[in-house]
Amino acid sequence: MNSNKLIIAAAGSGKTTFLINESLKKSANKVLITTYTQANEEEIRKKFIKVNKCIPENIAILTWFSFLLKHGVRPYQGCLFGDDIKGLILVNNQSARYSKEKDIKKHYFTNGRKIYSDKISKFVCICNEKSSGSVVDRLSRIYSHIYIDEAQDLAGYDLELLKLLFKCNSSTLLVGDPRQATYSTNNASKNKKYKKSKIIHFFEDIPNEIEIEIDDTSLAINYRCISDICNLSNKLFPDLQSAKSGNTKTTEHDGVFLVRTQDAEEYLQKFNPVQLQDTKRTEVNCNYKVMNYGESKGLSFKRVLIYPTKPVRDWLKNNHSDLAPTSRAKLYVAITRAEYSVGIVYDFDSNTNIEGVNKYNDEKE
Amino acid sequence: MKVDRIKIINFKCFKGKLNLELNDGLNVLVGDNESGKSTILEAIHLALTGLFNGKYLKYELTQYLFNNEVISEYLTNIENGDMAIPPFILIEVFIKGDDLAHLEGDGNSEKNNACGISLRIAFDEKHQPEYEKLIQSGNIKTLPVEYYDVFWNSFARESITSRSIPIKSALIDSSSHRYQNGSDIYISRIVRDNLEPKEIVEISQAHRTMRDSFMECPTIKAINEKIKLDAKISSKNIELSVELLSKNAWENSLMTYLDEVPFHFVGKGEQCVIKTKLALGHKKSKEANLILLEEPENHLTHSRLNQLINDLKTENQDKQIIVSTHSSFVANKLGLDNLILLNNFKHIQFNDLKPETKIFFEKISGYDTLRLILCNKAILVEGDSDELIVQKAYMKKNNGALPIQNGIDIISVGTSFLRFLEIAEKIEKPVVVLTDNDGDVDALKKKYNNYLGNNKKRYIDICFDETVDGGDLIIGESSFNYNTLEPKILKANNLEKLNTILDVSFKSEDELHKYMKRNKTECALKIFCTTEDINYPDYILSAIE
Numbered sequence: 001m002n003s004n005k006l007i008i009a010a011a012g013s014g015k016t017t018f019l020i021n022e023s024l025k026k027s028a029n030k031v032l033i034t035t036y037t038q039a040n041e042e043e044i045r046k047k048f049i050k051v052n053k054c055i056p057e058n059i060a061i062l063t064w065f066s067f068l069l070k071h072g073v074r075p076y077q078g079c080l081f082g083d084d085i086k087g088l089i090l091v092n093n094q095s096a097r098y099s100k101e102k103d104i105k106k107h108y109f110t111n112g113r114k115i116y117s118d119k120i121s122k123f124v125c126i127c128n129e130k131s132s133g134s135v136v137d138r139l140s141r142i143y144s145h146i147y148i149d150e151a152q153d154l155a156g157y158d159l160e161l162l163k164l165l166f167k168c169n170s171s172t173l174l175v176g177d178p179r180q181a182t183y184s185t186n187n188a189s190k191n192k193k194y195k196k197s198k199i200i201h202f203f204e205d206i207p208n209e210i211e212i213e214i215d216d217t218s219l220a221i222n223y224r225c226i227s228d229i230c231n232l233s234n235k236l237f238p239d240l241q242s243a244k245s246g247n248t249k250t251t252e253h254d255g256v257f258l259v260r261t262q263d264a265e266e267y268l269q270k271f272n273p274v275q276l277q278d279t280k281r282t283e284v285n286c287n288y289k290v291m292n293y294g295e296s297k298g299l300s301f302k303r304v305l306i307y308p309t310k311p312v313r314d315w316l317k318n319n320h321s322d323l324a325p326t327s328r329a330k331l332y333v334a335i336t337r338a339e340y341s342v343g344i345v346y347d348f349d350s351n352t353n354i355e356g357v358n359k360y361n362d363e364k365e
Numbered sequence: 366m367k368v369d370r371i372k373i374i375n376f377k378c379f380k381g382k383l384n385l386e387l388n389d390g391l392n393v394l395v396g397d398n399e400s401g402k403s404t405i406l407e408a409i410h411l412a413l414t415g416l417f418n419g420k421y422l423k424y425e426l427t428q429y430l431f432n433n434e435v436i437s438e439y440l441t442n443i444e445n446g447d448m449a450i451p452p453f454i455l456i457e458v459f460i461k462g463d464d465l466a467h468l469e470g471d472g473n474s475e476k477n478n479a480c481g482i483s484l485r486i487a488f489d490e491k492h493q494p495e496y497e498k499l500i501q502s503g504n505i506k507t508l509p510v511e512y513y514d515v516f517w518n519s520f521a522r523e524s525i526t527s528r529s530i531p532i533k534s535a536l537i538d539s540s541s542h543r544y545q546n547g548s549d550i551y552i553s554r555i556v557r558d559n560l561e562p563k564e565i566v567e568i569s570q571a572h573r574t575m576r577d578s579f580m581e582c583p584t585i586k587a588i589n590e591k592i593k594l595d596a597k598i599s600s601k602n603i604e605l606s607v608e609l610l611s612k613n614a615w616e617n618s619l620m621t622y623l624d625e626v627p628f629h630f631v632g633k634g635e636q637c638v639i640k641t642k643l644a645l646g647h648k649k650s651k652e653a654n655l656i657l658l659e660e661p662e663n664h665l666t667h668s669r670l671n672q673l674i675n676d677l678k679t680e681n682q683d684k685q686i687i688v689s690t691h692s693s694f695v696a697n698k699l700g701l702d703n704l705i706l707l708n709n710f711k712h713i714q715f716n717d718l719k720p721e722t723k724i725f726f727e728k729i730s731g732y733d734t735l736r737l738i739l740c741n742k743a744i745l746v747e748g749d750s751d752e753l754i755v756q757k758a759y760m761k762k763n764n765g766a767l768p769i770q771n772g773i774d775i776i777s778v779g780t781s782f783l784r785f786l787e788i789a790e791k792i793e794k795p796v797v798v799l800t801d802n803d804g805d806v807d808a809l810k811k812k813y814n815n816y817l818g819n820n821k822k823r824y825i826d827i828c829f830d831e832t833v834d835g836g837d838l839i840i841g842e843s844s845f846n847y848n849t850l851e852p853k854i855l856k857a858n859n860l861e862k863l864n865t866i867l868d869v870s871f872k873s874e875d876e877l878h879k880y881m882k883r884n885k886t887e888c889a890l891k892i893f894c895t896t897e898d899i900n901y902p903d904y905i906l907s908a909i910e
Contacts, residue, residue: 074522075470076478086491131471134478138521141466 010243012224035149072124079130118186151176156188165172211358273303366462366653396707402689428508453487520771535644538659708792741772750889
């Protein structure tokens with residue numbers, strides 16, 4: 001029998017390892033593991049080799065776009081587009097915006113016959129419809145289990161395809177963290193209301209005839225961050241199940257600290273944290289390691305020093321102040337990279353008082 | 366897992382499309398020389414292995430793979446400045462079986478959802494700019510095959526390799542393609558296809574160990590020391606070793622032996638039998654095996670052939686086999702059910718025939734069917750006596766040459782003209798039916814309605830005498846039939862002449878009629894042997910035309 005399950009996993013809860021262990025249990029079946037970013041696909045491969053020495057024959061690992069191209073587009077493209085498709089072209093915005101939907105060639109493809117990344121899942125859905133379900137049927141006969149990592153990155157027609165997968169004979173297992181919705185596979189207007197961290201509502205809104213189990217407890221323990229860090233990150237998403245800390249070790253410098261600009265150099269020298277910036281334009285100390293928020297996703301550091309934007313500073317002061325979904329997700333990612341200490345560059349004064357946050361060098365004022 | 370159907374377009378002798386459905390078990394391809402039997406085997410093997418003449422086709426593309434007519438049409442069009450699309454070759458193998466979903470899709474020439482693989486040899490768009498220049502220069506005398514590539518995909522439009530194709534094809538023919546060390550490529554493939562992945566790993570490990578122990582051998586060590594000292598020209602280390610570089614080193618250096626004789630030194634016939642047996646013994650669970658056997662009669666003695674055929678029949682339970690042959694013995698032994706008749710690059714399967722016709726041919730010896738297929742032209746007659754007389758008439762007209770010497774076979778078919786015509790029509794075999802009118806031309810015309818008048822087929826002629834003769838001779842209760850061969854011959858000649866030829870002396874034509882009716886074959890033989898100049902009825906002469 002097929003089953004569908006979404007596991008909402010907290011940062012640092014070991015979701016990729018969980019997926020790998022699940023798939024290793026299925027040695028008699030064919031398993032597909034897919035994820036949006038190439039970085040994560042590589043991470044999955046590396047972890048497989050770590051856990052199992054090699055990737056077993058019955059397991060296929062593909063990025064979301066290669067999966068769509070290989071199993072969604074090519075097998076039955078004949079019902080929409082007979083010519084040879086040369087590959088995929090990544091677009092950040094809506095492609096060929098003024099093309100008519102019926103003009104398949106213009107709507108979906110570049111002149112060089114590459115399919116636009118924002119429309120590929122739409123193409124797949126329509127292909128499936130035109131071929132009377134052959135696309136999904138074929139897929140479900142190849143893979144008895146379909147695992148999707150970083151499910152929060154899916155958007156637009158991806159979600160329509162998910163519904164089709166939920167209805168087919170394969171078992172689908174998704175793991176993701178809506179709090180880390182920093183990327184989206186596309187920017188299509190379809191399913192706009194489920195964008196980024198709101199993807200959780202998509203699963204809640206799924207009609208009753210599709211059975212899907214939502215599990216927000218199995219992977220709710222954050223083994224990476226100590227309690228203070230966990231608590232701050234939970235404040236960003238009060239509506240979601242809060243993650244508990246599974247790291248009880250201590251060091252000489254544990255917790256969340258505001259660090260004045262003038263003290264940053266000293267702080268860096270003393271604790272050697274990785275600097276995390278919003279964009280490349282942020283002013284940082286180039287003598288120490290530095291990374292963008294987005295880049296750091298999936299990684300783990302002992303200590304970080306975050307350079308916040310104005311909206312982030314405002315949010316720290318007042319948790320009800322407005323913070324855009326992407327900024328919120330990025331901040332969540334940045335905070336949860338650290339195992340023991342999070343420094344935040346912030347010029348505090350004696351009046352500054354944020355719950356659960358210490359002031360570095362306060363007495364030296 | 367079986368090959369359900371194959372489709373061949375523009376490959377070698379097949380101009381346009383050949384669409385051939387295969388039986389799950391045995392398939393016997395029967396046809397004359399040059400009828401495309403071997404090409405079909407080659408095409409299937411190519412699509413399943415990527416190999417052509419024992420080499421990877423990718424690196425061996427030539428214009429001779431293409432149908433000649435297709436190429437000349439293309440070249441003529443270019444010369445005339447007409448639009449000319451570079452021709453392509455397509456071989457599609459439709460596969461049925463479980464666990465094949467990954468090969469499914471509509472990436473086939475029929476654009477339907479199907480499971481299989483396609484091998485296309487076609488112009489590669491990459492070379493469009495060069496090709497344009499070439500066209501403009503107007504200097505194309507041959508197919509610009511340097512701009513072609515091989516596109517080998519599943520129907521899901523995913524490129525594939527021979528490893529990822531679940532059906533392993535074993536081609537057993539008289540050619541021998543060898544690796545550098547002399548070991549036969551096909552037998553190596555067959556042996557390797559029989560091995561499980563674990564065993565392959567073990568062999569290559571053992572091969573490695575062999576190399577290591579070779580290097581450790583004191584003699585070799587001493588020699589290598591000596592070489593090192595002698596080779597002062599280079600600062601680099603020079604030593605003797607065993608080749609391990611290539612991916613399939615063990616395959617290149619291991620050889621198959623038969624009673625301590627290297628395989629390729631064994632007789633051709635024995636090689637054929639052994640390859641077949643090895644392929645029959647293939648037992649891998651996840652893969653199927655397709656055996657392609659080319660004209661096994663070529664280098665086997667009758668008894669060896671008999672044995673091989675028995676093996677094929679008894680040990681093939683779950684194997685799909687395609688045998689090409691022009692031996693009626695092989696075809697008959699393997700069963701008419703499995704026959705696929707090839708003629709003129711068209712084919713006919715026994716399953717295509719009307720059920721009654723199929724049963725009819727299954728009952729009679731397969732020999733006559735094959736005669737019809739293998740000859741160039743056929744004259745169908747009713748009985749032995751007609752056969753002899755038509756032969757005689759033919760010889761007279763052709764300076765004593767027997768019809769068979771010119772590829773014309775005279776087949777006596779009894780009353781089964783229509784059944785033979787059904788086959789002839791399907792394979793477009795030129796056939797003349799020579800029949801008596803039996804006194805009722807209308808009934809005859811009705812019987813052959815499908816082949817006369819507006820329905821006349823290009824390849825089929827029906828010859829009979831339009832004149833109905835009559836008389837008052839009565840034999841027993843019924844009146845004499847004046848409209849069969851003998852009375853017509855008598856009519857074309859006269860009493861005196863026939864008395865001479867038949868060495869009799871009847872007083873009246875009626876008496877001669879009675880005699881000829883009673884002694885049909887003997888009379889025919891006498892006519893055949895006579896040196897007398899004899900006249901033949903017009904309908905016979907027109908049949909010979």
